[in-house]
Amino acid sequence: MTLRDIIILPDKRLRRISDKVDKITPEIRTLVADMFETMYEAPGIGLAAIQVAVPLRVITMDIAKKDDEKEPRVFINPEIIARSEEKSVYEEGCLSIPDIHEDVERPARVRVRFMDLDGKIHEEDADGLYATCIQHEIDHLNGVLFLDYLSKLKRDYIVRKFTKAARKAAAE
Template sequence: MSASTTKANTLSLHYLGDRTLRKPCKRISKVDQSIRDLAKQMVQTMYAEQGIGLAAPQVGVNKQMLVVDCDHDNSATPPLVLINPQIETYSPELVTGEEGCLSIPGVFLDVVRPKAITVKYKDEQGRPKKIKASDLLARVIQHESDHLNGILFVDRVPNDLILTEALNKNGFSANAVQTLKAEG
């Protein structure tokens, strides 16, 4: 895929403060060519924006689909397309890692998430799949799955002062954050 092809087929990103990002997404009832075309455009958009994950609401589409490629320099590992993903299990081990988001450019903050997950989904052919993911892949799938429920990574940042400072520095309002209550 050439760079010119990539740019021509990209979708427009939506940013923190846009209500589209806060709407829970609808399940995809039928995996057809329009869904495969959307997946391809989402992958091209993710690459053009130099991201490693992208969820449909980030490009204004209210559907449960996300794309992930943690190693796009390696052509042996193609991007994952997850349709209607459901995380079935979370490891008890939690890890802190820095996250960023194409919908909140320039903001990178630590978020605590389970180290490993098991997720079931359909691929772009509509076939049921299940994978175990850990480390970066698990983090990206959890981050993108949050988008499908109207949750952004900044909602999971516990330190309001650091969060507000980072958002303000990059032209975003802390009023757009919907802080999640700690579970447990």
């Protein structure tokens, strides 16, 4: 397993729509193992492959509480197939937008279809943190960031802040 670099806003690759995974290969298994190591080290509860500069529809997730046993989950080619009318608000953060946390409103419940590492298709209902996290990570696969749910003023401020920091880092 290898720790991979997480790409940070304003990196344009974060806006790329990720490609479907056609079959489970040794490279996909290695990617997933690396993503878990990277996600846990960060630390985070979800990571989309595009966040480690791999434009494939792969997500790793573990929403277990810090002191509980780990519950690693893999979602390959995930898609939301149903959403509740009811909404919920969670404070979200993102490993690609460090140190920024904002309230985001999303559907309270979703039904998600995905493939596991054995190539088996699953459908699950998600609510609470699971629903929020899976929606956040699927958004990444579609080039959408949680900032897109914020007001234009707040979003523009955060993007400017990260763009300025990236320019400063590049000049050093």
